[in-house]
Amino acid sequence: MDDLRDTQQSAGAPADTKRGYAPDAAKEAVFSADDVYFMGKLPSGSEDSMFVSLLKAIGGALVGALPGMILWIIIGRFGFLAPLCGGILALGTVAGYVFMSKDGELPQIYGIVTCAVIIVVSIFLAEKVVWCWRMADMFPQIMNEVKDTLYLFGEVGGVSQETVDEIVDENLREGLGFSECTFSNFFFNFSRSLRYFGVTGRYYFNLVLSYAVAGAGAFWMYRKATR
Numbered sequence: 001m002d003d004l005r006d007t008q009q010s011a012g013a014p015a016d017t018k019r020g021y022a023p024d025a026a027k028e029a030v031f032s033a034d035d036v037y038f039m040g041k042l043p044s045g046s047e048d049s050m051f052v053s054l055l056k057a058i059g060g061a062l063v064g065a066l067p068g069m070i071l072w073i074i075i076g077r078f079g080f081l082a083p084l085c086g087g088i089l090a091l092g093t094v095a096g097y098v099f100m101s102k103d104g105e106l107p108q109i110y111g112i113v114t115c116a117v118i119i120v121v122s123i124f125l126a127e128k129v130v131w132c133w134r135m136a137d138m139f140p141q142i143m144n145e146v147k148d149t150l151y152l153f154g155e156v157g158g159v160s161q162e163t164v165d166e167i168v169d170e171n172l173r174e175g176l177g178f179s180e181c182t183f184s185n186f187f188f189n190f191s192r193s194l195r196y197f198g199v200t201g202r203y204y205f206n207l208v209l210s211y212a213v214a215g216a217g218a219f220w221m222y223r224k225a226t227r
Contacts, residue, residue, distance in 0.1 A: 050105060057101035058114055064096020065089055065122045072123075076130030086210040087217030089126070090119050094218050119218055123210050131203060132186040135193060139181040143168065 068089025075085060094115050101111065150164045169179040175196045178185040186193050194200040 053101060053106055054110060054114075057097050057106060057111070058118075060096035060098075060100030061093045061114055061118050062096070064092035064094070064099075065118055066092075068092045069122050069126045072126040073129050073133070076127070077133055084213060085126075086123055086212075086214030089122055090115075090214040090216075090218035091220075093118050093122070115218060119214050120211070123214055124207070127203075127207055127210060128187070128190060131194075132183050132190065135186045135197070136181055136183040143172075143181065 068085055068091070071088060072085040097111055097115050147164060147168060150168065151161050154161065154164045172179040177189045177192055194203055
């Protein structure tokens with residue numbers, strides 16, 4: 001009988017040991033980062049995945065804006081009302097963003113800010129390209145007509161055509177900052193060129209109109225895509 005009791009006690013020792021250590025094990029429990037995330041924060045590793053998702057969404061918005069920009073420049077190049085393309089550009093931007101962030105893990109404010117910045121910058125660049133392109137196309141013809149008139153006056157006053165050309169070029173450098181009427185010169189001296197031709201107000205009116213059309217298109221598209 002004594003041997004049987006000893007055997008039962010030794011067999012029950014592990015169970016007692018487990019019961020005895022259970023409270024200590026609970027007291028020594030330490031919360032890991034995964035536990036904290038699980039209790040209401042972001043999932044573990046979601047910062048990296050959110051950053052990648054944001055990059056993808058930005059890329060989608062940029063790609064979506066390209067067709068609208070190209071169409072804007074082409075239409076504006078031929079003298080049509082390019083601001084109407086603002087709605088198309090905005091629709092493409094929002095559609096590209098929504099398509100690349102369709103998993104829905106990005107906060108809504110990210111989409112609003114991203115699309116707004118891309119739309120504003122894209123419209124500004126597209127409108128600037130249109131105006132520079134048109135000035136570079138039309139200005140040489142205007143200057144040729146001006147020079148032909150000055151040549152006639154120069155013949156009467158005994159002034160050579162070379163002198164007339166020098167006077168005109170000097171006047172252009174003082175007013176525009178350059179004498180060669182190329183697209184790049186107008187692009188990098190844009191504000192000065194607008195003032196020289198007296199069309200600053202007209203340019204900003206077109207720009208504001210473009211933003212208004214684009215804003216309406218972007219709002220409609222974003223509401224439709226996020227319902």
